[in-house]
Amino acid sequence: MTLFKQATIIGLGLIGSSVARALRENGVCEIIVACDASPECLDKVAELKLADKTEADLQKAVDGSDLVILATPVGTYGDIGQAIGQALDFGATVTDVGSVKGCVLKALSGVLPEHVHLIPGHPVAGTEQSGPEAGFASLFAGRWAILTPPQDADPEAVEKLKKMWEAFGSKVEIMTPEHHDLVLAITSHIPHLIAYNIVGTAHDLEGVTDSEVIKFSAGGFRDFTRIAASDPTMWRDVFLNNKEAVLEMLGRFTEDLTALQRAIRWGDGDALFNLFSHTREVRRQIIEAGQDEEAPDFGRPHEIPPEKQAKD
Ligand SMILES: NC(=O)c1ccc[n+]([C@@H]2O[C@H](COP(=O)([O-])OP(=O)(O)OC[C@H]3O[C@@H](n4cnc5c(N)ncnc54)[C@H](O)[C@@H]3O)[C@@H](O)[C@H]2O)c1
Ligand SMILES: O=C(O)C(=O)C[C@]1(C(=O)O)C=C[C@@H](O)C=C1
Structure with a gap:
């Protein structure tokens, strides 16, 4: 089920690389762009063919994407938001997979433009391992994915993101970040x-x-x-x-x-x-x-x- 044209994943560790695999395996988007601060990680992503394109530059990586997924440690969000803010496509959805949710709106709502849909998320699934080799497509199957959209979020954008997690085999629950x-x-x-x-x-x-x-x-x-x-x-x-x-x-x-x-x-x-x-x-x-x-x-x-x- 194709829901998005181009998805950019920022952070291709355990979770980001599992998202890349699940996006591809379930045909959720046409093009996958991978962006990571670590050149070794991007080399590994290219070697494992986890994305259609690897791009170290954050602004170039999000250009043309209707979905941007942050899969880095939550403490990096503010800097990443600052870097990508002006480069985001009109009406793009920005989401994340971070284990904490209250901090996401605090870090990102002030730095992202009004025209993007910011819908934080968290797959309650993982392992103790890290890096692109540790990921696997079925990580989210049968697990919860929690979305914490702001009160004024666009219902269509929320629904589309819900469909993405359901395509990965997750059950979706919507709740407040608190x-x-x-x-x-x-x-x-x-x-x-x-x-x-x-x-x-x-x-x-x-x-x-x-x-x-x-x-x-x-x-x-x-x-x-x-x-x-x-x-x-x-x-x-x-x-x-x-x-x-x-x-x-x-x-x-x-x-x-x-x-x-x-x-x-x-x-x-x-x-x-x-x-x-x-x-x-x-x-x-x-x-x-x-x-x-x-x-x-x-x-x-x-x-x-x-x-x-x-x-x-
Ligand atoms: N590990 C789990 O079990 C688990 C489960 C659910 C959610 N999460 C959340 O997912 C996110 C990623 O966790 P993970 O386990 O995949 O970590 P990981 O260490 O496997 O991967 C993180 C990746 O982010 C990259 N990165 C770090 N800072 C960056 C920056 N500023 N710009 C670009 N890339 C950067 C790293 O190079 C690394 O490749 C975290 O927010 C975490 O809270 C983790
Ligand atoms: O199974 C594990 O190893 C995990 O720690 C996964 C686990 C968890 O605590 O359940 C860890 C962090 C997450 O944000 C979500 C899932």
Whole structure:
């Protein structure tokens, strides 16, 4: 289904390159232009034939495109917006895939011209890997794509973008950026913070325990190390740009952790057992939802091709 004439993707890492593959595989646009700050990345994109054209210059890259997708760390948006603003085609749609949404309008609405449709987006799908080789076309299939259009957004432009994500196999939900950032703070951002912290603490203990923390790391810790291997630049920008929601959710998390600490100290087995039973039920519900085609499937595992999976 051809929805756009020419799509420019800025940032051809894991997500941008997956978008390029999905655009092509599903015939969503006629021409794909790839733009990235890294010459090595653009060389790889050309070698993998992920785009019809590679272009290092931001203004040249967006010229003639009716769709521009930002797929760089969210902290880069302001500078990119400044650079492309005057070069955008009349009536073009500008969207993004960033993990934080409140910051997008703040960074871009002042620097983009009035004639473009700015519709922020976020595919809730990813892996811990980075770069154009890590991407794959089916990354978004069966996953949510969240759009956070401004209140005065053009309904036709929103609908077209919704159709693009649906063509990739995603289910689309529309919400406010504030709601997005609060929900994702607890379901995605804090889990990453916890993983970074526990792996960091364990690494610090290495000296004390004579390397045994890593040597005897059990399944649970290994799962944390996968998440803690995620891209440092991307996640630095997530936390700096979703500060309020993350700090609010972290406050609640810390209170609950203190309650657990107290239960352990005072031997309150019932409190521990009740919480662990409840969380087991949450997991069961998530798995069930993932298997039910009609239900939300946040818990459904990715169909990650074997060659793109984390190596243990
Ligand atoms: N990794 C995930 O699981 C995931 C999931 C959903 C959304 N996201 C979001 O997608 C975006 C990209 O993440 P990723 O995982 O693909 O990262 P990545 O590190 O794999 O790729 C980012 C690419 O952007 C390029 N880049 C950086 N600054 C640039 C600039 N100023 N101009 C042009 N190119 C620039 C880099 O060279 C790199 O090729 C982020 O905003 C992230 O929050 C990531
Ligand atoms: O599966 C993973 O490795 C991810 O971290 C993906 C994940 C997530 O937290 O679920 C990470 C960041 C995103 O913005 C969306 C998805």
